[in-house]
Each structure stands twice: as structure tokens, then as C-alpha cells.
Amino acid sequence: MSATASEPTSANDPLLSEAYFEKPEDILAELRENDPVHYIEPLDAWMITRYDDVRQLFIDPRVNNDRRYFQGHVPAPEGSYLRWMSEHNFFSAPEDEHQRMRNLVSKTMTPRGVKRMEGQIRDVVEQFAAKLRGRSGVVDLVSEFCSPIPNTVISRITGIPAKENDEVRFRNLAREVISGISPLLDPEARKIAERAIVELCEWVGELARERGAHPQEDLISDLLAKHDEDDPATVDEIILVIAGLVAAGSETTAVGATMGLRTLFHHPEQMAELRADRSLMPNAVREMLRFDFGAAGLPRYAVEDFEFHGKSIKKGQPLFLSFKGAHRDPSVFPDPDRFDLHRDTRDLTIFGRGTHYCIGANLAQLEMGIMLDAALDVIPEDAKLLDDQIEWMRMAMFSRVESLPVDFGQ
Ligand code: HEM
Structure with missing residues (x-):
């Protein structure tokens, strides 16, 4: 692979190279040093790719996370639910x-x-962990564990009945609603x-009508209780809040747990240490999020033309704030490519900053901790990650x- 950060061409940008897919941290390090914007x-x-720039752009008024500012945005038809949701979600x-x-x-x-x-x-984590206990052979921890749990947790908190059919229906709907929020969408x-x-x-x-009559210990009932106060929440607001929690809290947590487990398998000594001492879990979760949340970048869209570190940003262009760029910045995290359960993780930017700071940050960390705790209990000590069989999108x-x-062994 010949592409490097110092020789980008339109057909051969380092971020679109095989080398970036294989080892994003190397390309990001070179960009951070030589071409941070x-x-x-x-x-x-x-x-x-620099920590300070990422932090600044989370709250910079010249950019926004509302997808309608994206130059390629095609609005949904007027009067559609999709249009309503695209104009009234947490970001818009x-x-x-x-x-x-x-x-x-x-x-x-x-x-x-x-x-x-x-x-x-x-309860939810156990529902999925139970199916893994005592298993042998190859188990896919994404489809059987990391992916379905966060969505099921949100459905349980919301008040979706804990029936298998309802949970699966909710999961499928959630997936389709999330895909509808994408700025580029074909008509189908x-x-x-x-x-x-x-x-x-x-x-x-x-559900809201039902809970109105028979309140329970769930989010819909809570929101409806507020409905009776001076400043009532409407059913529309309840729908928007729930759709927002589903959209923001499902895949993120699933990715966090998946990448966390992958990181642990790549660091067997620290995996063994965590297995033996679960009190390390809260910081371990944060270090896993720092070390590898994939190569994703959080989008911002320029709301006006502006100069940033000598570069001319044009209105409507997306700027991707690289988590991995920021979290491997050696000016903030010494020896950043070392995974270390005991590292000081206070400066993490994974949950954003400012008015859109992640509402689910506490939930996500608790949930990931419970998921990983259960995973370490059911995954045999000699289990092997089949790295070369991982499927990537x-x-x-x-x-x-x-x-x-x-491979859970025999
Ligand atoms: C590891 C898991 C998670 C990560 C890494 C994460 C990360 C983030 C980030 C970076 C933002 C800010 C987005 C921006 O500024 O553009 C955000 C916002 C948000 N997150 Fe999370 N999140 C996670 C889990 C959750 C969970 C479990 C929930 C709730 C169930 C949740 C609910 C939200 C909501 C509602 C927002 C929008 C807040 C607003 O715009 O005011 N997140 N999250």
C-alpha cells in the first residue's frame, strides 16, 4: 500500500486507502502532525484529528450537527413523518x-x-448471556450479544412490553427509523x-394512552406524569424523545461493547486482569471507548464559509471530528497507542460536549460495564477471537x- 498522509490525491486519499482500514491510527497520527484539518x-x-480542534468544533457556532445543513441533503417530502422527524429531532x-x-x-x-x-x-443482559452459557464452537458475539442488548434496554426503559415478539418488532422498527435519518437516502x-x-x-x-390510564415504572409513564404538570409534554414530544433515544443509544453502545471486547481479546493479559478484578470495570469501559470506537468521525456541517487553521471551509461541507484522532493525541494521552486499564480517562471526548452532550453517557457506561461483566463470565478463558473471520461493513x-x-472451544 503506497498511500501516505503526505501524498493525498483525489483518487488516492489516505483516508480512503486500505492502509487506513488496516491501521487507522497510523494515518491519523500522520495527519494530526502534518495536516490536522x-x-x-x-x-x-x-x-x-487534533484533540483541541475536535473539542472546539463540538461547540463552535460556525458548524452544526443538523443534517439539513449538509450540502447534499435532500429533504423528505413535505407533510411526511420523515420530514417532521428531520425537523424536530435532538439535532434539528x-x-x-x-x-x-x-x-x-x-x-x-x-x-x-x-x-x-x-x-x-x-435482566436484559442476562436474557442474552444465558443463551451463551456453556456453549461450544464458534459464537458471533455481535448478533447474539452486543447488537440486540442496547436496543432491548431502551425498549425496556421506555415501557415496550418485555415480550420477545414486541422486542424484536421494536428492534426492527428502530433500525428502519435510524436508517431514515441518514442525509442521503434512496426513495425505497x-x-x-x-x-x-x-x-x-x-x-x-x-402505549401512551395505556400508561395514561395505568402508569407503570417506565419512561412513557414518567413523561406522562410530567404531562399533568404546568408544562405538559405532548404525545408528539414523547415520540420524538423515544425515537431520539433509540437513534442515539442503540448502535453507539453496541459498537462500544463490540470494539471493547475486540480490544480485550487483543490484550489477553489485561483481559485476564479485568476478569480477576471487576472493580476495574468503570475505568476499563472508558479506556476501551478511548482506545477503539472504530475509525468513525462525528459529523459537523459548516453553516457558513470560514477559515480554520488556514483552510477555507465552505458552507454545507461536512467536517468529521475523529474520535480516534482525538483519543490518540499524545499531547493529551501519553503513549496513546498503549491500551491501559489504569490510565487516566478523564479527558475522553467520546460523549461530545456542550448543548448536545450525550444524554445517555451514564446509561451507556453502566450498560457497557454490565455487558462486559456478563461477557467475561460466559466467555471461556481459553476462547479465541477469530480475527481473520470478522465481517466488516x-x-x-x-x-x-x-x-x-x-471460538468457545469444545
Ligand atoms: C457508548 C455509547 C455512546 C456514545 C459513544 C455516545 C456518544 C454521543 C455523542 C458524541 C453525542 C453528541 C453528538 C453530537 O454532538 O453531534 C451524543 C448525543 C446523544 N446521545 Fe449518546 N452516546 C452513547 C450512548 C447513548 C445512549 C445509551 C443513549 C440513550 C439511551 C444516548 C442518547 C443520546 C442523545 C439523546 C443524544 C442527543 C443529545 C442532544 O442532542 O441534546 N447515547 N451521544
């Missing part, structure tokens, strides 16, 4: 509406609020997403682990 010509987009709602949506769920998501969900989370995918949103709205509406410079085959 890197123009990706084939995508007409930018990659930001007007400021006062956004703040209200945050207020509605913020109490539920405090460390104390989340602690109350611990039992529910453990749009139709599927539109149908899914309509179904989700009807479902949540029905690759799209431009982004890649995602789609399967994590682990």
Missing part, C-alpha cells in the same frame, strides 16, 4: 424545543436515575423509513465490525 477531495469533506429542533426534550429525560439519565435502571439492564429506503416511523408513532401513541472511510466470531 485534512481535505478529503473525493468526499468534499474534512477530517479533524429549534433551541427551546431541544432544551425541553433534554429536560424531559435528563432526570431519568442522571447517575442516580440510571442506577435505578440497573436491575432492568441486568425513504418509503421503508416512513412506514416505520408511522408504525412507531402509532405504537407509542397507543465498509463505506468510504468508515468501517464497522458486523460480526465478532469467537
Whole structure:
């Protein structure tokens, strides 16, 4: 592979090279050093790799995470549910509406609020861990464990009945709704997403009516209780909040757990240490998130033309804030390519910053900890990750682990 960060060409940008897929940290290190605001010509987009720049751009008013600012954005048809959702989600709602949506769920998501969900989370994790206990042969930890859990946790917290059929239906709907939020969508995918949103709205509406009459210990009942106060939440708001939690909290947590497990398998001594001392888990989770959350970048869209470190950013262009770029920045994390369960992880930027700071940060960390704890209990000590059989989804410079085959032995 010949592409390096110092010789980008339109056809051969280092971020689109095989070398980036194989070892993104090397390319990112070179960009961080020599071209920290890197123009990706084939995508007409930018990659930001320095920690300080990533932190700044999380809250810089010249950029925004509302996808409608993206130059390639094609609005959904007027009057459609998709259009409504694209204009009123956590990233696009007007400021006062956004703040209200945050207020509605913020109490539920405090460390104390989340602690109350611990039992529910453990139940869900056990539901999936039980199927792995005592297994032999090759087990895919993505499809059987990491991927379904976060979504099921959100459905349980929300108040979706804990019936297998309902949970699977919710999971499928959630996947289709999430895909509908993508800024580039073909007409067929749009139709599927539109149908899914309509179904989700009807479902949540029905649940809201039920919970109105018979409140339970769940988010819909909580939100409806607020409905009776001076500043009522509407059913529309409840739908938007739930869709937002599903969209933001499912795949992120699944990726965190998947990449975390992969990292542990790549560091057997630290995996053994964590197995033996689970009190290390909270910091281990954060270090896993720092070390490898994939090569993804969080998008921002320029709301105006502006100069950034001598580069001319044009209105509508996407800027990708590289988590891995920031988290491997040696000016903040000494010896950044070393995975270290005992590292100081306070400066993590994985949950963003400012008005859009992740509402689910406490939930995500608790949930990942419970997932990894259970995984270490059911994965035999001599199990082997079949690294060369991992399936990857690759799209431009982004890649995602789609399967994590682990040989549990006989
Ligand atoms: C490891 C897992 C997670 C990671 C890495 C993560 C990361 C993030 C980041 C970086 C943002 C800011 C986005 C931006 O500024 O553009 C965000 C926002 C958000 N996250 Fe998470 N998240 C995770 C899990 C969750 C969970 C479990 C939930 C809830 C169930 C959740 C709910 C949200 C919501 C609602 C927002 C939007 C907040 C707003 O715009 O005001 N996240 N998350």
C-alpha cells in the first residue's frame, strides 16, 4: 500500500486507502502532525484529528450537527413523518424545543436515575448471556450479544412490553427509523423509513394512552406524569424523545461493547486482569471507548464559509471530528497507542460536549460495564477471537465490525 498522509490525491486519499482500514491510527497520527484539518477531495469533506480542534468544533457556532445543513441533503417530502422527524429531532429542533426534550429525560439519565435502571439492564443482559452459557464452537458475539442488548434496554426503559415478539418488532422498527435519518437516502429506503416511523408513532401513541390510564415504572409513564404538570409534554414530544433515544443509544453502545471486547481479546493479559478484578470495570469501559470506537468521525456541517487553521471551509461541507484522532493525541494521552486499564480517562471526548452532550453517557457506561461483566463470565478463558473471520461493513472511510466470531472451544 503506497498511500501516505503526505501524498493525498483525489483518487488516492489516505483516508480512503486500505492502509487506513488496516491501521487507522497510523494515518491519523500522520495527519494530526502534518495536516490536522485534512481535505478529503473525493468526499468534499474534512477530517479533524487534533484533540483541541475536535473539542472546539463540538461547540463552535460556525458548524452544526443538523443534517439539513449538509450540502447534499435532500429533504423528505413535505407533510411526511420523515420530514417532521428531520425537523424536530435532538439535532434539528429549534433551541427551546431541544432544551425541553433534554429536560424531559435528563432526570431519568442522571447517575442516580440510571442506577435505578440497573436491575432492568441486568435482566436484559442476562436474557442474552444465558443463551451463551456453556456453549461450544464458534459464537458471533455481535448478533447474539452486543447488537440486540442496547436496543432491548431502551425498549425496556421506555415501557415496550418485555415480550420477545414486541422486542424484536421494536428492534426492527428502530433500525428502519435510524436508517431514515441518514442525509442521503434512496426513495425505497425513504418509503421503508416512513412506514416505520408511522408504525412507531402509532405504537407509542397507543402505549401512551395505556400508561395514561395505568402508569407503570417506565419512561412513557414518567413523561406522562410530567404531562399533568404546568408544562405538559405532548404525545408528539414523547415520540420524538423515544425515537431520539433509540437513534442515539442503540448502535453507539453496541459498537462500544463490540470494539471493547475486540480490544480485550487483543490484550489477553489485561483481559485476564479485568476478569480477576471487576472493580476495574468503570475505568476499563472508558479506556476501551478511548482506545477503539472504530475509525468513525462525528459529523459537523459548516453553516457558513470560514477559515480554520488556514483552510477555507465552505458552507454545507461536512467536517468529521475523529474520535480516534482525538483519543490518540499524545499531547493529551501519553503513549496513546498503549491500551491501559489504569490510565487516566478523564479527558475522553467520546460523549461530545456542550448543548448536545450525550444524554445517555451514564446509561451507556453502566450498560457497557454490565455487558462486559456478563461477557467475561460466559466467555471461556481459553476462547479465541477469530480475527481473520470478522465481517466488516465498509463505506468510504468508515468501517464497522458486523460480526465478532469467537471460538468457545469444545
Ligand atoms: C457508548 C455509547 C455512546 C456514545 C459513544 C455516545 C456518544 C454521543 C455523542 C458524541 C453525542 C453528541 C453528538 C453530537 O454532538 O453531534 C451524543 C448525543 C446523544 N446521545 Fe449518546 N452516546 C452513547 C450512548 C447513548 C445512549 C445509551 C443513549 C440513550 C439511551 C444516548 C442518547 C443520546 C442523545 C439523546 C443524544 C442527543 C443529545 C442532544 O442532542 O441534546 N447515547 N451521544
